[in-house]
Amino acid sequence: MRIVIAGGHGQIALRLERLLAARGDEVAGIIRRAEQSEDLREAGAEPVVLDLESASVEEVAQLLRGADAAVFAAGAGPGSGAARKDTVDKGAAVLFADAAVRAGVRRHLVVSSMGADAAHKGDEVFDVYLRAKGEADDHVRRQEALDWTILRPGSLTNDAGTGQVRLEAHTGRGMIPRDDVAAVLAELVETPATAGLTLELVSGSAPVSVAVKSVAGN
Numbered sequence: 001m002r003i004v005i006a007g008g009h010g011q012i013a014l015r016l017e018r019l020l021a022a023r024g025d026e027v028a029g030i031i032r033r034a035e036q037s038e039d040l041r042e043a044g045a046e047p048v049v050l051d052l053e054s055a056s057v058e059e060v061a062q063l064l065r066g067a068d069a070a071v072f073a074a075g076a077g078p079g080s081g082a083a084r085k086d087t088v089d090k091g092a093a094v095l096f097a098d099a100a101v102r103a104g105v106r107r108h109l110v111v112s113s114m115g116a117d118a119a120h121k122g123d124e125v126f127d128v129y130l131r132a133k134g135e136a137d138d139h140v141r142r143q144e145a146l147d148w149t150i151l152r153p154g155s156l157t158n159d160a161g162t163g164q165v166r167l168e169a170h171t172g173r174g175m176i177p178r179d180d181v182a183a184v185l186a187e188l189v190e191t192p193a194t195a196g197l198t199l200e201l202v203s204g205s206a207p208v209s210v211a212v213k214s215v216a217g218n
Contacts, residue, residue: 002026003189004067004105006052006096007074008045009036011158012111015182016073017045020189030063030074052092053084060099069107069189070100082128089129093136101145107195108146109188111181112137114154114173114200137198147195149188153181154202166204167211174202187212 003020005013008029020027021044028046031037037047048063052074064070072093076084093110100108116133140148154174161179184201187208188194193216206214 001068002066003069003071004064005029005071005073008040010073010075012178012181013073014039014043015178016185017043019182019186021045052095053087057095057098057102060095061102064099064103064105067105070096070105071109071185072096073111082125085129085132090132090136094139097140097143097146101143106147107192108148109185110137110140110148110150112150112152114152116152147192149194150198151185152200162203163208164203164205165208165211166202166206167199167215169199171200171202176202183208184212191216193217
């Protein structure tokens with residue numbers, strides 16, 4: 001498969017790139033800064049420099065044409081203010097989905113956040129973030145030309161992955177290593193039967209492949 005990842009230098013994206021490249025997939029990661037390129041090459045991915053905050057739908061669609069799947073794993077990051085939650089966590093996600101539609105790339109994965117909700121209340125930066133993610137998720141869900149799956153991990157850690165997860169429509173709060181998020185995404189890319197699902201993810205007792213097959217109805 002050829003898979004294009006938005007936010008290619010993110011902590012989850014770099015892990016995902018390594019997994020996909022190791023199994024023989026062709027991976028491209030969209031990054032904002034050229035100096036991030038070597039990290040992607042080391043992960044086995046082709047770096048593509050493009051700023052999703054200023055790019056047009058057609059520019060992104062050009063990068064996506066010919067891909068088998070698109071993964072949105074970009075984020076403004078914990079140190080960013082409310083304005084960038086709107087331009088990255090919402091705006092770039094909407095742009096990436098629209099570009100996938102234009103490019104004819106049906107399989108579309110989104111790394112969202114547990115608690116994402118367009119109607120979320122509050123004025124803190126994290127409240128703005130949850131609203132932005134929720135609005136972006138709603139936009140993706142409306143795209144009938146996409147076979148989308150939205151993944152909403154719990155609190156992310158850098159602990160070593162266990163390969164044991166809980167993946168359901170509603171899991172309740174919990175922690176999840178980034179290693180395991182990447183492993184679930186790698187499995188979801190190859191499981192189009194999960195299209196149309198919004199899934200929460202925390203650590204649990206089911207092996208990743210079993211958890212994904214379960215929600216896919218297999």
